[in-house]
Amino acid sequence: MRHALRRRLQSGELVSPYTNLYARSAYWNRLTVEERSLHTIRALAIRRPRWVFAGLSAVCLYGLEHAYDLHDGTIHIASRNGSHKRDDKRLRRLYMSHTGLLWQSSGIRITPPARTLIDCAVHPFAKALAIYDSALRRCLVDVEEIRSLALRTNCDDQAVERLLRYASPQSENGGESLMRGLLISQGFAEPQLQTEFDNPDNPGAAYRVDFCWKLADGRIIVVEYDGMAKYADTSNPNRASLQQKLDYERRREVHLREQNVSGVTHIVYEDLIRPERLERKLLAAGVPKIR
Incomplete structure (x- = not known):
C-alpha cells in the first residue's frame, strides 16, 4: 500500500501534507489553506489522540478569524519536551510544562483559549490582533484571564500586553481587525x-x-x-x-x-x-x- 501511494504521489495524483498522510490532488487543490490545515490536524488527531494542538492549529479548531498567509503547512502541538529526531519537519512543538484544563473541538484536544492567544502573540501585531479580537467577540475568554495567565507563562509579555491594550470585541471581522492593527x-x-x-x-x-x-x-x-x-x-x-x-x-x-x-x-x-x-x-x- 505504501509503495502504491508513493507511486501515485510521484505521478501527481496524490499530495502528502504530512508524513504518511495523503489526499487526492484534485480535491486538495480546491481547499483553502485553513481547510488544508484542518484536514491534516483531524487526520493526525486520529493517529495521535493524546496530542494537544496549540498555536495556529488551535486557532483553526476554535474557528477564530485569522490571516491565511500565517499558514505554511506547520502543525503546532503542546509538548513538555523539545523536538524529537523523528518528528516531521512540519511539526512544531510548543513547550508547556502544563497546559491547564484542556478544551476539545469535535473530540480533538486543544490548548485553552487564553493559552492559545498567548502563543499567537509571536505573530505580527496586526495579524495577531485579528485573532485576539475574534476570541473576545465570541466571548471565548476575557482580557484579565489572558493577562493573569501571561504572568505565569514564559512568553513575550510586552507583545501580549500590547495586544490586550488594543484588542476589542467591537471589531466585526478579521479585515477590520487587520486594518486597525496596521494603522x-x-x-x-x-x-x-x-x-x-x-x-x-x-x-x-x-x-x-x-x-x-x-x-x-x-x-x-x-x-x-x-x-x-x-x-x-x-x-x-x-x-x-x-x-x-x-x-x-x-x-x-x-x-x-x-x-x-x-x-x-x-x-x-x-x-x-x-x-x-x-x-x-x-x-x-x-x-x-x-x-
Missing part, C-alpha cells in the same frame, strides 16, 4: 469603533461606521473597510441589486456629511496588503498621526 502600527491615532449616526430614512436603524475619529477642531473623519462580499454577491434574488447597494451607500454618505462628517474614505483589502497605500489614504483623509 496603529503606522502610528495613527486609535479610532472609535462602530460609531452610530442618525439615519433620517429609518430612525430606528442608525448608521454604524467602521472607524471614526472626532478631532479637537470639530472635524469627524470616517473610514470604512469594504470587504469584497459587501458588493460581490448579487446572485441571490432576495438580496438587493448591486445598483441598489451603491445607491444606498451614496445616500448614506450624504447623511453622514450632514452630521459634520468631513469625509468618508473607503479601504479595500488590496490597501491592507500594501501598507504604503493604506498610509497614503489615511493621511489624505486627515487621520492624525500621534507618532
Whole structure:
C-alpha cells in the first residue's frame, strides 16, 4: 500500500501534507489553506489522540478569524519536551510544562483559549490582533484571564500586553481587525469603533461606521473597510441589486456629511496588503498621526 501511494504521489495524483498522510490532488487543490490545515490536524488527531494542538492549529479548531498567509503547512502541538529526531519537519512543538484544563473541538484536544492567544502573540501585531479580537467577540475568554495567565507563562509579555491594550470585541471581522492593527502600527491615532449616526430614512436603524475619529477642531473623519462580499454577491434574488447597494451607500454618505462628517474614505483589502497605500489614504483623509 505504501509503495502504491508513493507511486501515485510521484505521478501527481496524490499530495502528502504530512508524513504518511495523503489526499487526492484534485480535491486538495480546491481547499483553502485553513481547510488544508484542518484536514491534516483531524487526520493526525486520529493517529495521535493524546496530542494537544496549540498555536495556529488551535486557532483553526476554535474557528477564530485569522490571516491565511500565517499558514505554511506547520502543525503546532503542546509538548513538555523539545523536538524529537523523528518528528516531521512540519511539526512544531510548543513547550508547556502544563497546559491547564484542556478544551476539545469535535473530540480533538486543544490548548485553552487564553493559552492559545498567548502563543499567537509571536505573530505580527496586526495579524495577531485579528485573532485576539475574534476570541473576545465570541466571548471565548476575557482580557484579565489572558493577562493573569501571561504572568505565569514564559512568553513575550510586552507583545501580549500590547495586544490586550488594543484588542476589542467591537471589531466585526478579521479585515477590520487587520486594518486597525496596521494603522496603529503606522502610528495613527486609535479610532472609535462602530460609531452610530442618525439615519433620517429609518430612525430606528442608525448608521454604524467602521472607524471614526472626532478631532479637537470639530472635524469627524470616517473610514470604512469594504470587504469584497459587501458588493460581490448579487446572485441571490432576495438580496438587493448591486445598483441598489451603491445607491444606498451614496445616500448614506450624504447623511453622514450632514452630521459634520468631513469625509468618508473607503479601504479595500488590496490597501491592507500594501501598507504604503493604506498610509497614503489615511493621511489624505486627515487621520492624525500621534507618532
